[in-house]
Amino acid sequence: MCPPGCLHSICAQATRRGVLRSGFALGAAMALPSASLAAPVPAAEHRFSTVHDLTHTLFEGFPTFSGERWFTVEKPVTWDKDKVNLHRWTLMEHTGTHMDAPLHFSQDGLSVDLIPIADLVVPLAVIDIRERAAANPDTSLTPDDIARWEARYGRLPDGCCVAMNSGWHALLDEPRFTGRDADGRNHTPGFHIEAADFLLRERDVKGIAVDTLSLDTGLASSGAFPVHYAWLGSGRWGVEAIAGLDDLPASGAMLVVAGPKVRGGTGGPSRVLALV
Known part of the structure; x- marks a missing residue:
């Protein structure tokens, strides 16, 4: 148990220094003889x-491909009646800005609570396809987009997350966000299966993220889900309905995916942060 003020003090120091370290050596270091501290292992830092x-922000009526309401709020305890506020949420795991765990599209992949926490704090590469997506909502992030990014910024960092910025996060309150047509098909950008295969075979990537409702394009999300099956089936994670990518550099940020820790969960609404 941390004494009163301990956590506040640590956070204040971290904020002032602006340093995120990948590892900590606390009690164990204190217990070791001084000779064992002669050659410390340097910690990576950002x-x-x-x-x-x-x-x-998650709200009742947050868009879904089908149009169904996947998040509702009840108020069984209220301030006027009980002098306490307490809400009951009913939700599907995959609503709002959320994480896809490997279990979501595999028989026995890791559930959200079993993903190693170190795999959720990673370098972020943002690939911008906004101009093409504005002209064609059925476009996708392709191996050519990855090649162009690497030609400018260098090879994708090991252990990174590759995020697609299609500009879709800005359409949240418009019908185009789901892209659902009169025939029930959805027209939204996503990763092309060839891009996912390239990242699986040729690069060390922990996760992929999209500012749309699906890792796949809307049309591919009609039942085939090739990217979902390949990517999540490989043991990697995804983030859907991410926001705010316009404000980030293409390279150099760190991504923090604070997913839910629910036993057996296939994913869930997450607080996603970028450190720049």
Whole structure:
């Protein structure tokens, strides 16, 4: 148990220094003889000055591909009646800005609570396809987009998350966000299966993220879900309905995916942050 003020003090120091370290050596180091401390292992660090919230506010009626309501709020305890506020939420796991765990599209993949926490704090590469998506909502992020990004910024960092910025996060309150047509088909950008296969075979990538409702394009999400099956089936994670990518650099930020820790969960609404 941390004494009163302990956590506040640590956070204040971290904020002032603007340093996020990948590992900590606390009690164990104190217990070791001084000789064993002669050759410390350097900890990787990332300096940042700004924290960006990449999370849409969740609300009743948050868009879904089918149009069904996946999040509702009841107020069984109220201030007027009980002098306490307490809400009951009913939700599907995959609503709002949320994480897809490997279990979502595999028989026995990791559930959301079993994903190693170190795999959820990773370098972020943002690939911008906004101009093409504005002209064609059925476009996708392709291997050519990855090649162009790497030609400018260098090879994708090991252990990173690759995020597609299609500009869709800005359409949340418009019908185009789901892209549902009169025949029930959805027209939204996503990852092309060839891009997912390239990242699986040729790069060390922990996760992929999209500012739409699906890792796949809307049309591919009509039942085939090739990217979902390939990517999540490989043991990796995804983030859907991410927001605020316009404000981030293409390279150099760190992503923090604060997913829910629910036993057996296939995913869930998450607070997603970028450190720049």
